[in-house]
Amino acid sequence: MDPGRFAGLPIEQWAGSLGPNGLPYALPIHPNLVHFTIGLFVVAIVFDLAGALYPLEKRLFRFLQLPVTRAGLHDVGWFNLLACAAVSFFTVASGFYELLLAQPISGVVSSIGLGSAATMVWHGVGGVGILLVIVAMAIWRGVQRFSWRRELGRQVQWSYLVVGLLMFVVVGVHGTLGAELAAEFGVHITADQLLAAGLDLREALP
Amino acid sequence: MLELLPALNDHNLPWMDTLHPIVVHFVIAMAVVAVLFDLVGSLGRRPGLFEVGFWNLLVATLAIFVAIIVGQVEAGLAEPYGASREILNLHSTLGWSLAGVLAVLTGWRYVIRSRDPARLPLAFLGAGGLLVLLVAVQVSLGNQLIWIYGLHTVPVVEAIRAGLV
Numbered sequence: 040m041d042p043g044r045f046a047g048l049p050i051e052q053w054a055g056s057l058g059p060n061g062l063p064y065a066l067p068i069h070p071n072l073v074h075f076t077i078g079l080f081v082v083a084i085v086f087d088l089a090g091a092l093y094p095l096e097k098r099l100f101r102f103l104q105l106p107v108t109r110a111g112l113h114d115v116g117w118f119n120l121l122a123c124a125a126v127s128f129f130t131v132a133s134g135f136y137e138l139l140l141a142q143p144i145s146g147v148v149s150s151i152g153l154g155s156a157a158t159m160v161w162h163g164v165g166g167v168g169i170l171l172v173i174v175a176m177a178i179w180r181g182v183q184r185f186s187w188r189r190e191l192g193r194q195v196q197w198s199y200l201v202v203g204l205l206m207f208v209v210v211g212v213h214g215t216l217g218a219e220l221a222a223e224f225g226v227h228i229t230a231d232q233l234l235a236a237g238l239d240l241r242e243a244l245p
Numbered sequence: 246m247l248e249l250l251p252a253l254n255d256h257n258l259p260w261m262d263t264l265h266p267i268v269v270h271f272v273i274a275m276a277v278v279a280v281l282f283d284l285v286g287s288l289g290r291r292p293g294l295f296e297v298g299f300w301n302l303l304v305a306t307l308a309i310f311v312a313i314i315v316g317q318v319e320a321g322l323a324e325p326y327g328a329s330r331e332i333l334n335l336h337s338t339l340g341w342s343l344a345g346v347l348a349v350l351t352g353w354r355y356v357i358r359s360r361d362p363a364r365l366p367l368a369f370l371g372a373g374g375l376l377v378l379l380v381a382v383q384v385s386l387g388n389q390l391i392w393i394y395g396l397h398t399v400p401v402v403e404a405i406r407a408g409l410v
Contacts, residue, residue: 060393066389070266070391070392071384071388074269074270074274075278077274078275078278079274079278081271082275082301106358106359114294115300118282119278119301122278122281144400150255150261214267218263221391221398222263222398225395225398225399225400228393228395229394230395230400231398231400234401234404235400239409240326240401240404241327241410244327244328245327245328
């Protein structure tokens with residue numbers, strides 16, 4: 040890509056090996072790992088909630104002829120959160136790598152009224168914060184499973200579920216910021232970057 | 246009749262952002278992780294993990310139908326151009342096919358689990374490997390629609406509306 044765009048920036052040293060999307064490869068990694076972080080977190084909390092409310096819903100499962108155990112539902116809650124915590128280190132690491140190479144289109148204000156710098160900083164710092172919460176919740180969940188509530192049918196405290204549901208809101212806002220970096224600021228999107236460079240997509244991206 | 250439909254925003258959508266990439270979290274992650282838990286359960290002789298695999302597979306199957314409904318609406322509003330037309334066709338065809346594959350696998354798995362939840366035949370693991378492969382192809386097609394062609398992104402929608410694409 041045009042090395043002149045990066046004049047004076049550290050990124051200039053790499054300009055020759057970056058594609059039109061600003062990355063040394065065609066498809067960004069972070070948004071694909073995000074599928075795992077969010078999918079695993081949400082399903083983990085939902086299944087622990089289902090395990091906690093098991094006495095209410097067991098007749099529904101019987102009606103559906105779907106054999107289910109309370110311990111099985113909590114197993115999904117535990118192992119999915121464990122997998123979520125493991126994969127999220129890579130989600131955040133790849134996110135920071137791709138954030139360092141981000142070239143947001145200048146002059147854009149997002150639909151929630153933030154500029155690119157604010158959106159990038161909130162999404163970057165927020166990502167580290169969410170990773171910390173996920174790891175802390177995994178430890179909390181493990182202590183409940185193996186110590187505090189080992190003898191009990193309901194394997195999680197209500198407070199754990201409340202924190203999990205609050206995190207749905209935080210992750211939703213955080214994900215919106217990330218989506219805006221792509222769909223509004225054009226970060227790492229080939230077509231958007233070509234358009235911003237003044238090229239005709241009919242020729243540049245047939 | 247057409248004026249009864251909601252107005253489209255600068256993403257060419259009747260809602261704030263694309264919903265399909267959000268719904269597919271629950272297809273991609275759950276399908277891949279289901280196979281992973283089955284694999285670890287088999288290799289590590291931990292049949293307890295088969296239960297985690299089963300439930301994740303069930304969630305993936307429920308989610309893919311939502312993903313398809315939302316995906317068809319957003320595909321209809323995507324205004325693909327150039328080579329992205331063909332990619333979107335492939336993505337749609339494979340998406341519907343994956344719904345069939347996931348439904349059949351979940352039905353098969355339900356029968357296996359009903360007979361003996363602590364055993365998983367090798368054939369099912371093989372089918373799981375095939376499922377992960379299909380999901381990977383489908384994800385890479387969807388990735389190209391967003392990250393290369395920028396469908397539903399503001400700059401591309403702007404250029405399409407200006408007749409520049």
